[in-house]
Amino acid sequence: MTTNDRRAERLAAPDGSVEFDADVLVIGGGPAGTWAAVSAAERGARVVLADKGFCGTSGATAAAGTGVWFVDPDPALRETAMASREKMGGYLQDRRWMARVLDQTYQDSDRLAAWGYPYPVDDSGKSQRNSLQGPEYMRLMRKRTKQAGVTILDHSPALELLVDDDGAVAGASGLRRQKHDRWTVRARAVVIATGGCAFLSKTLGSNVLTGDGYLMAAEVGAEFSSMEFSNAYAISPAFGSVTKTLFYGWATFSYEDGSVVPGAASKGGRSAIARALLQGPVYARLDMADDDVQRDMRASQPNFFLPFDRTGIDPFSERFPVTLRLEGTVRGTGGLRIVDDSCATSVPGLYAAGDAATRELICGGFTGGGSHNAAWAMSSGTWAGWGAAGYARQLGPTRQRRLASAGSVAFRSRSNRPFEPAALAKVVQDEVYPYELNYFRDASRLEGALARLDAAWADASAADAASKDDLLRARESAAMLATSRWMYRSALARTESRGMHRRDDYPDQDVRQRHYVTSGGLDDVWTAVRSHADAVYAEAAE
Amino acid sequence: MIEVIDAERCTSCDICVNVCPTNVFDKTDGIPVIARQSDCQTCFLCELYCPEDALYVAPYADTRCPTDVVALRQTAAFGSYRRAVGWTDETRDLRGIDRSYLLFGH
Numbered sequence: 001m002t003t004n005d006r007r008a009e010r011l012a013a014p015d016g017s018v019e020f021d022a023d024v025l026v027i028g029g030g031p032a033g034t035w036a037a038v039s040a041a042e043r044g045a046r047v048v049l050a051d052k053g054f055c056g057t058s059g060a061t062a063a064a065g066t067g068v069w070f071v072d073p074d075p076a077l078r079e080t081a082m083a084s085r086e087k088m089g090g091y092l093q094d095r096r097w098m099a100r101v102l103d104q105t106y107q108d109s110d111r112l113a114a115w116g117y118p119y120p121v122d123d124s125g126k127s128q129r130n131s132l133q134g135p136e137y138m139r140l141m142r143k144r145t146k147q148a149g150v151t152i153l154d155h156s157p158a159l160e161l162l163v164d165d166d167g168a169v170a171g172a173s174g175l176r177r178q179k180h181d182r183w184t185v186r187a188r189a190v191v192i193a194t195g196g197c198a199f200l201s202k203t204l205g206s207n208v209l210t211g212d213g214y215l216m217a218a219e220v221g222a223e224f225s226s227m228e229f230s231n232a233y234a235i236s237p238a239f240g241s242v243t244k245t246l247f248y249g250w251a252t253f254s255y256e257d258g259s260v261v262p263g264a265a266s267k268g269g270r271s272a273i274a275r276a277l278l279q280g281p282v283y284a285r286l287d288m289a290d291d292d293v294q295r296d297m298r299a300s301q302p303n304f305f306l307p308f309d310r311t312g313i314d315p316f317s318e319r320f321p322v323t324l325r326l327e328g329t330v331r332g333t334g335g336l337r338i339v340d341d342s343c344a345t346s347v348p349g350l351y352a353a354g355d356a357a358t359r360e361l362i363c364g365g366f367t368g369g370g371s372h373n374a375a376w377a378m379s380s381g382t383w384a385g386w387g388a389a390g391y392a393r394q395l396g397p398t399r400q401r402r403l404a405s406a407g408s409v410a411f412r413s414r415s416n417r418p419f420e421p422a423a424l425a426k427v428v429q430d431e432v433y434p435y436e437l438n439y440f441r442d443a444s445r446l447e448g449a450l451a452r453l454d455a456a457w458a459d460a461s462a463a464d465a466a467s468k469d470d471l472l473r474a475r476e477s478a479a480m481l482a483t484s485r486w487m488y489r490s491a492l493a494r495t496e497s498r499g500m501h502r503r504d505d506y507p508d509q510d511v512r513q514r515h516y517v518t519s520g521g522l523d524d525v526w527t528a529v530r531s532h533a534d535a536v537y538a539e540a541a542e
Numbered sequence: 543m544i545e546v547i548d549a550e551r552c553t554s555c556d557i558c559v560n561v562c563p564t565n566v567f568d569k570t571d572g573i574p575v576i577a578r579q580s581d582c583q584t585c586f587l588c589e590l591y592c593p594e595d596a597l598y599v600a601p602y603a604d605t606r607c608p609t610d611v612v613a614l615r616q617t618a619a620f621g622s623y624r625r626a627v628g629w630t631d632e633t634r635d636l637r638g639i640d641r642s643y644l645l646f647g648h
Binding site: 122311 | 560563564583585586590591599600602603604605619626636637638640641642643644645646648
């Protein structure tokens with residue numbers, strides 16, 4: 001296929017800015033964004049992809065690598081794969097979506113193999129496709145994105161969406177932070193693929209993931225779902241950033257005095273680690289890994305060993321201090337609500353993919369690792385790209401549309417009080433990092449945190465516009481703040497424990513709450529309850 | 543966090559300035575500078591993309607760790623991550639040996 005005439009068109013623009021006209025704008029260049037961009041371009045759309053950092057290294061996947069929920073198309077294997085996770089996810093998954101994600105992930109993995117991804121071959125000669133090395137995978141995705149004719153804007157964080165007179169999303173604008181100017185893309189459809197929000201906790205590769213897409217989407221009225229499932233914490237060496245938890249399955253966890261922490265485990269015992277960390281330091285040693293496992297670990301995930309090799313620690317024989325870093329909605333399951341099979345959001349012209357979207361449809365209330373999120377990123381990226389391209393095609397002429405900027409917080413001046421991004425980020429972190437607030441939840445503690453966060457919002461939204469140099473940081477900290485409020489308001493609305501959401505005051509799962517919690521709003525945060533598909537069918541059958 | 547740009551090895555190609563997802567480096571007339579070290583997320587990707595093995599990311603995510611470049615040159619640290627993932631000519635066969643499939647489900 002020729003791509004020359006299918007590129008986004010660069011328009012004349014005033015000094016200090018660049019402007020493009022495109023069919024589809026993809027915001028975010030991780031796995032979901034690149035799959036969306038490639039898929040939209042293959043459907044004939046002129047596509048621009050804007051990444052806050054560098055498409056190819058940005059986001060959790062590039063730095064960390066990931067398992068993939070890849071299952072051969074054998075009905076019994078697929079059934080087992082779907083059933084095995086339902087209890088952990090609190091029975092909030094949707095079988096139809098699980099099946100279509102498994103199908104799409106299988107097809108996308110075939111494409112990755114055809115594009116040259118070096119999948120390993122096992123002893124029986126079979127290509128093994130349930131793991132992707134991050135740097136390799138995302139380097140390949142950048143290449144394919146360019147080859148598809150997509151215009152990539154690196155180091156170009158989006159700051160706000162553009163809307164037409166009817167409220168449909170019609171592009172975005174942002175900064176080119178290395179060129180010190182602004183970009184605007186007029187687009188017929190926009191895909192939000194900005195990832196989740198990890199609150200600048202330095203969980204591996206996640207400091208670009210500050211919920212920016214959530215904030216922009218909320219400003220045009222988009223809704224969220226399952227934001228209470230947002231308290232994923234990952235194990236890492238206390239001093240380091242490598243939050244890869246798989247290998248801690250071979251670890252023994254101990255207190256300062258060397259005695260074993262009862263019940264502590266990477267899987268199914270992480271809360272015991274959190275409780276122990278509230279009392280004092282916790283140590284790990286991967287002493288259950290035999291020589292063969294150690295060799296496979298080194299070959300498979302070299303980045304896991306960087307913190308150890310560079311500090312002279314042998315993690316298999318020596319104890320090292322560990323901590324739990326908050327991964328928020330990156331490894332949680334909450335995000336923008338998806339309203340149809342094309343990953344449209346509740347706002348016309350706006351699509352969501354990857355961790356920016358809710359993963360409740362395949363994960364319910366729990367993800368144990370990257371595998372489901374990786375499968376979701378490919379699948380939802382593919383569908384959102386197709387959906388956005390299709391939406392763009394059926395729109396009438398748009399060149400004459402009057403567009404308005406939707407950005408609010410950090411853009412308005414009205415109080416003569418400066419916007420202080422670093423201080424605001426710290427305010428949010430102080431409310432979302434502590435295990436006693438977020439890992440282990442309780443009505444009175446959540447209400448206390450929300451009162452402080454709501455006050456911070458009132459303060460930030462009344463502050464003056466951020467200075468040019470501070471604007472990105474201001475929007476990031478405002479996005480983190482907004483995210484924390486949807487999280488905790490949703491957590492209050494779910495008066496039970498289910499999936500990763502643990503309430504000390506409601507320790508049990510409540511059969512009457514097998515539903516989804518929707519949320520939204522900025523000045524006034526709201527929540528509502530939606531029925532799970534199964535419950536709707538059950539009611540209809542009665 | 544990123545601690546070292548080895549001025550002897552660096553060729554001013556500026557790849558690190560481009561690929562750093564958190565925009566830690568700045569271009570100069572000569573070799574790049576670590577302009578915003580506190581924004582470094584310790585993801586090691588600049589090291590991986592550096593074709594001259596001129597960068598060193600210390601493993602400490604939250605604290606600085608001033609590192610002596612001369613002493614570092616005596617170790618195998620420069621380029622060690624790149625070699626381990628098979629991104630050098632000599633180690634290309636390592637790209638396809640991911641054995642995670644044997645480790646999942648433990």
